[in-house]
Amino acid sequence: xxxxxxxxxxxxxxxxxxxxWKDSELSPHEARAATAWVEQRIDRRSMLTNKxxxxxxxxxxxxxxxxxxxxxxRLTDGHKPVTVKTLYGWDKRIxxxxxxxxxxxxxxxxxxGYPVSLLWLQNQLGTEYLDETDQTSCxxxxxxxxxxxxxxxxxxxxxxxxxxxYVSGRAQGFDDGHFxxxxxxxxxxxxxxxxxxxxxxxxxxxESVKKILGKLGxxxxxxxxxxxxxxxxxxxxxxxxxxxxxxQVIDASKIRATIHPACHVYKMVPEDAIYDDDILDGNxxxxxxxxxxxxxxxxxxxxxxxxxxGFGFRHIISEREFTRSFAIDRKIKVAVEEANADVMVGHxxxxxxxxxxxQWIGKAEGKHFELPILADxxxxxxxxGAHPYKIVQTHWHASPVETLMEKLGIGWExxxxxxxxxLKEVEQGKQDQLYDxxxxxxxxxxxxxxxxxx
Amino acid sequence: xxxxxxxxxxxxxxxxxxxxxxxxxxxxLEEIFQDIQQDLRFDHELNGxxxxxICTATCPAAHYYDFSPREIVQLLWTENLEGIYDAMQExxxxxxxxxxxxxxxxxDNSPGGLIMLMREVAIKHGMQSAKDVLRPFSxxxxxxxxxxNQLSPDMIRPDHFADWGPExxxxxxxxxxLRKAIPMATLNTTDTAWxxxxxxxxxxxxxxxxxxxxxxxxxxxxxxxxxxxxxMDEKREDWEDFLEEQDED
Numbered sequence: 001x002x003x004x005x006x007x008x009x010x011x012x013x014x015x016x017x018x019x020x021w022k023d024s025e026l027s028p029h030e031a032r033a034a035t036a037w038v039e040q041r042i043d044r045r046s047m048l049t050n051k052x053x054x055x056x057x058x059x060x061x062x063x064x065x066x067x068x069x070x071x072x073x074r075l076t077d078g079h080k081p082v083t084v085k086t087l088y089g090w091d092k093r094i095x096x097x098x099x100x101x102x103x104x105x106x107x108x109x110x111x112x113g114y115p116v117s118l119l120w121l122q123n124q125l126g127t128e129y130l131d132e133t134d135q136t137s138c139x140x141x142x143x144x145x146x147x148x149x150x151x152x153x154x155x156x157x158x159x160x161x162x163x164x165x166y167v168s169g170r171a172q173g174f175d176d177g178h179f180x181x182x183x184x185x186x187x188x189x190x191x192x193x194x195x196x197x198x199x200x201x202x203x204x205x206x207e208s209v210k211k212i213l214g215k216l217g218x219x220x221x222x223x224x225x226x227x228x229x230x231x232x233x234x235x236x237x238x239x240x241x242x243x244x245x246x247x248q249v250i251d252a253s254k255i256r257a258t259i260h261p262a263c264h265v266y267k268m269v270p271e272d273a274i275y276d277d278d279i280l281d282g283n284x285x286x287x288x289x290x291x292x293x294x295x296x297x298x299x300x301x302x303x304x305x306x307x308x309x310g311f312g313f314r315h316i317i318s319e320r321e322f323t324r325s326f327a328i329d330r331k332i333k334v335a336v337e338e339a340n341a342d343v344m345v346g347h348x349x350x351x352x353x354x355x356x357x358x359q360w361i362g363k364a365e366g367k368h369f370e371l372p373i374l375a376d377x378x379x380x381x382x383x384x385g386a387h388p389y390k391i392v393q394t395h396w397h398a399s400p401v402e403t404l405m406e407k408l409g410i411g412w413e414x415x416x417x418x419x420x421x422x423l424k425e426v427e428q429g430k431q432d433q434l435y436d437x438x439x440x441x442x443x444x445x446x447x448x449x450x451x452x453x454x
Numbered sequence: 455x456x457x458x459x460x461x462x463x464x465x466x467x468x469x470x471x472x473x474x475x476x477x478x479x480x481x482x483l484e485e486i487f488q489d490i491q492q493d494l495r496f497d498h499e500l501n502g503x504x505x506x507x508i509c510t511a512t513c514p515a516a517h518y519y520d521f522s523p524r525e526i527v528q529l530l531w532t533e534n535l536e537g538i539y540d541a542m543q544e545x546x547x548x549x550x551x552x553x554x555x556x557x558x559x560x561x562d563n564s565p566g567g568l569i570m571l572m573r574e575v576a577i578k579h580g581m582q583s584a585k586d587v588l589r590p591f592s593x594x595x596x597x598x599x600x601x602x603n604q605l606s607p608d609m610i611r612p613d614h615f616a617d618w619g620p621e622x623x624x625x626x627x628x629x630x631x632l633r634k635a636i637p638m639a640t641l642n643t644t645d646t647a648w649x650x651x652x653x654x655x656x657x658x659x660x661x662x663x664x665x666x667x668x669x670x671x672x673x674x675x676x677x678x679x680x681x682x683x684x685x686m687d688e689k690r691e692d693w694e695d696f697l698e699e700q701d702e703d
Contacts, residue, residue, distance in 0.1 A: 042512070042557045053562055103640070109605040109647035112636045119638060131640055133651040136602030136658050144551040146591050147573030147584065148599075148674070151495065153665035160657060190553075202494055212664045216657050267557035308514050308552035315550060318590035320617060322518050322550075330514070360619025393636065395624040416625070419635075423627050426635045437639030444653035445696050 041306040044087065044283045047270050051088050054271050060200040061226055069206070071220040073166050073227045079180050082239040084274045084286075092272065094231055094239045095180040099129040100165035104185030105137040106349035107375075113393025114352065115184055117381035118233055119434045120391045124247050124384060125240060130172075130179050131435060132442050134164050140191035141350070145313030155195045155205060156212045162192075163218040163225050164442075171442035172450060176220075182233050186348030189232040190264030193272055196230060232265060234287040234347040235274060237377055241294035249385040250408050252297040257379070258341040259292065259299060260331065260355065261285050262348030263308045288347045288376040295383055300339040304330050310358070311350035324358040332359055332369045343372045343404045345379050356399045372404040373397065388412055389419035390432070483535035489575045490530070490538070490568075499567035503531045509555035509565050521548035523555045523565030530568055538572070546572045547587045580673045592678050599671065600685040602658045603647040607633055656693045659686050 026034060064070045075081045079095035086092050099122070107114040122129055139157050143149035162181055169178030183189045199205055206224060213219050237244065266273040266285040276286040279293065280301075289299050310326030312319065332355065335341040346352050356373040374382075378392050388394050388410060394401040395416075405412040422432075441447045490496065509523040510516050516523070526545070529537040549569040556564035576584040588595075598604045607629055612622055623632065633644050640648040662668050672679040 042554060047557060049560060103648055105604040105606075105647040107647075108641050109603065109607050110610055112633075112638070112641055115641070116636060116638055131638060133640055133649045134654045135648075136650065136654055137598070137604050137647070139598060139602075139604070141604045142594060142598045144570070146588050146595060147570065147577050148588075148595060148670050149667055150574055150665060150670075151493070153661055153667050156661040156665060157658070160661065164654075198495065198498075204494065212661060215660060215664070218657075263552040263554060267553045270557055306512075306554070308550060308554060310514060310550070312515075312550035312552075314547070314587070314591060317594060318587075322515070324617065325518060326514050326550075330517075357615070357618040357622075360621070361617040389625070390635070390637065395632075396622075397624075398619055398621045420625065420627075423625070423631055423635055426631060431634060431642075432637050433639050434637045435639070440640050440649070441651065444651045 042267060043306070044275055047087060054088070056090060056271070057197045057200045058228070061228075064200065064226075069223065071223045071225045073162065073177055073180070073225055075180060075228050076177070078178070084235070084239060085276065087271050087273055087275055090271070092235075092274065093229055094235045095182070095229075096236065096240060097128045098179050099127065099182040099236070100168055100179035101129055101131045102135060102161060102165065102181045102183045102185075102188065103131070103137075104188065104349045106141065106353060107184055111349070111352055111356075111375070111393075111396055113378055113391065113396060114349070114375045116434070117375070117377045117386060117392055118184070118237075120381050120386050121237075121240075121244060121247075121377060121384065123434055125243055129182075129435075130168055130439060130442075132168060132440050134168070134442050134444070135161050138185065138188035138191050140187050141313055143191075144187070145317070151195070151198060151205065152208055152212075154191060155199055155209045158192050158195050159199075159209060159213050159224060159226075160216060160218055162227050163213070163220070166220070166225055168442050171447065172439065180231070181227060182231055182236055184233050184349075186232065186234075186262040186265040187350065189230060190268030193230045193269040196226060197269070199224070199226065230272070232287070232347075234265065234291075234376060237380065238274060238287045238290050241291040244291065244380050244384065245294045245296075247384045248295055250383040250410065252295050252379075252383045252408065255297040255404070255407060256300045256340060256342045257292050257297045258302050258335040258339050258344045259284075259289050259305065260309060260344055260346040260351055261288070261305065262346060262351050265348060288345055291376050291380060292345055295380060297379075300341055302334050302339040302341070304334045307331060309346075309351040309354040311354040313350070316350065316354055320358075323354055324361050327354050327358040328362045328367050328369065331355060332362070332371050333367065336369045336371050341371060342407055343374060343379065345374055345376050347376050356397050359399055370400045370403070372401045373399045374401065374404070382410065383408065387419070388415045390422060395419075478539060480535070483539055486542070486575060486579060487533065487535050487538055489578060490571050493571045493574070495567060496571060499564040499571070500527065500530055501561045501563055503527045503561060503563065506560065508558045508560065509563075512554045512558055514550050514552060514554070515548040519545075519548035521545050523549070523569075526568060526572075527563055527565050542572055542576045542581060543583045546576065547583065574670075577670050577674055585674055588674055592675060595671065595675075596678060596682060597646075599662060599667070599682050600655075600689075601646050602650050602655055606644065606646050608644045652689065652693055652696065655689050659690070 065072045075093050075095055080097050081093040081095050083091050083093050165179055165181035167176055210224055274286045275282050279286040279290045292299055307330045310323040316323045335344050352375050381392050386392050402412050438450055507524050513523050515521045546569050551566055553566045556566055629644055634642050643649050
């Protein structure tokens with residue numbers, strides 16, 4: 001550091017450190033060593049520093065339920081929950097069946113093979129689920145991008161969607177609470193957990209949204225309904241990874257996979273993210289890595305694993321030069337050059353979109369990288385024998401998923417021809433579905449009751 | 455800015471010395487800060503700051519923009535009203551909302567969370583910066599507020615995303631056919647990501663109204679507000695028609 005750089009006006013230092021401040025006169029190497037700690041990655045150890053100051057909001061939840069203030073959508077034996085450990089060693093229960101699919105607008109709109117692969121895997125495993133039309137997106141993508149929305153609106157949308165999950169079984173003659181919400185989007189997952197925390201901590205917020213939910217007819221015994229756990233699909237895939245691997249038909253051991261952990265999955269409410277001592281020594285969020293390892297692929301570390309993808313919510317739409325620069329320079333380039341990766345696997349909507357779509361443009365700057373991008377459940381479905389186009393819907397991906405399929409020994413050209421032939425059948429009115437489509441409407445226009453509970 | 459009281463060296467520096475914008479009355483600056491501070495999340499997101507800079511060291515936006523989460527936290531922590539107002543003109547819109555800063559802060563601050571409070575207040579006060587920044591976002595807001603879905607298949611068009619390359623779809627077929635070939639019945643749509651129940655949309659509109667979201671929208675973009683409220687009226691009429699049909703049955 002030189003005086004010139006720190007001089008605001010002639011002869012005047014302006015450092016903000018006060019008159020006692022003196023240059024350290026460190027060499028560049030010494031300066032680097034002295035400050036490298038600030039670039040430390042967001043691993044488990046770095047986040048444990050706050051442990052003593054973080055409360056488990058579920059303790060407040062149980063107390064409020066006891067006080068008669070709220071109702072809790074509880075996990076029951078019928079949901080066959082599996083217990084896992086989170087960042088601070090707390091228990092979290094993950095339901096494995098009777099799941100209400102809370103879809104992601106970005107996945108359904110742009111990467112349909114993402115939810116289809118999940119439902120296809122659940123069909124292979126005999127998981128009971130409901131995919132219905134009575135749900136909105138969490139609205140948090142818009143909120144984080146634009147600032148339109150507020151805590152109250154986010155909370156009301158959260159409670160409305162989760163109340164619908166609670167009562168959705170009625171259409172089939174099931175008791176309330178039969179289905180448990182499984183959140184597909186990482187941003188929804190982070191947002192809902194953050195909002196749940198504020199709802200539990202603020203009587204004022206509960207009071208204001210209770211008026212809204214009351215007007216919508218979405219209270220339970222006159223009370224707000226709070227879910228016992230907010231569960232992300234990647235957590236379901238994580239606890240089911242060995243069962244999924246039992247259905248594997250394609251060897252993945254030659255595949256070098258890099259993992260992109262999603263910020264809103266593990267940074268937004270860190271205390272609720274799953275860590276497992278057997279997965280990367282328990283020093284990284286366990287979801288996706290655990291699944292890909294269980295499927296026998298090689299998970300390869302890379303320098304910038306903790307960086308975000310560059311999505312930015314607003315940026316991917318209106319500041320794309322930031323998004324693509326960050327995606328290429330901090331993620332794709334590193335995964336290709338350092339990890340020699342065959343694929344990058346993620347577990348969130350925005351990340352998959354960003355990393356998948358922002359490679360081609362790199363050619364404009366001589367950055368010619370080609371790295372297949374898939375969600376963890378898409379990779380799992382592929383190696384479990386799902387059709388690459390009909391189920392995994394790889395044709396919506398801009399990245400070269402074909403090179404990954406070739407390494408896995410999947411004849412994608414033949415499969416693509418099969419899909420094109422299937423499209424002709426669809427044109428004629430044929431449609432294969434993963435579930436009985438009559439179940440998707442649970443009330444309102446188009447609803448017809450189908451009794452399934454007996 | 456840049457018109458702080460004479461003799462206060464720091465304020466002279468923090469303000470923009472070349473801006474020709476007239477100085478804002480102190481009462482207005484205080485009102486803006488109070489709106490930020492009165493959000494119930496404020497104390498949760500701001501606990502103190504020693505200027506360690508960990509947040510900025512790991513911030514993606516700091517790589518590319520004149521933006522530092524440390525600076526944002528410092529401005530709020532020291533209640534630097536002019537600095538806060540300045541930051542709301544552009545810097546707060548740089549943040550990518552990844553919350554890496556929050557995960558790393560030794561004080562358990564959430565600079566990303568504080569940014570959201572500032573963005574909300576920028577909208578509440580109808581700041582030109584918010585209007586400018588959000589103009590390209592209007593299609594998204596139209597879709598979300600009127601349908602409950604943020605993104606729909608028909609928004610992903612090659613002419614809108616030329617930088618995504620020629621392979622937005624690797625199978626050459628009409629969008630409608632490709633959507634019908636998705637084996638999830640809820641996804642056989644083109645103008646919403648999934649089929650949304652009419653009742654759901656009506657409930658969502660009540661939420662928008664009761665939480666002041668429509669007011670926010672009107673402040674930022676009156677034309678968009680008009681378009682959206684027209685759509686809402688139409689859907690409400692459809693819902694009323696449905697209810698009447700039920701009564702008749």
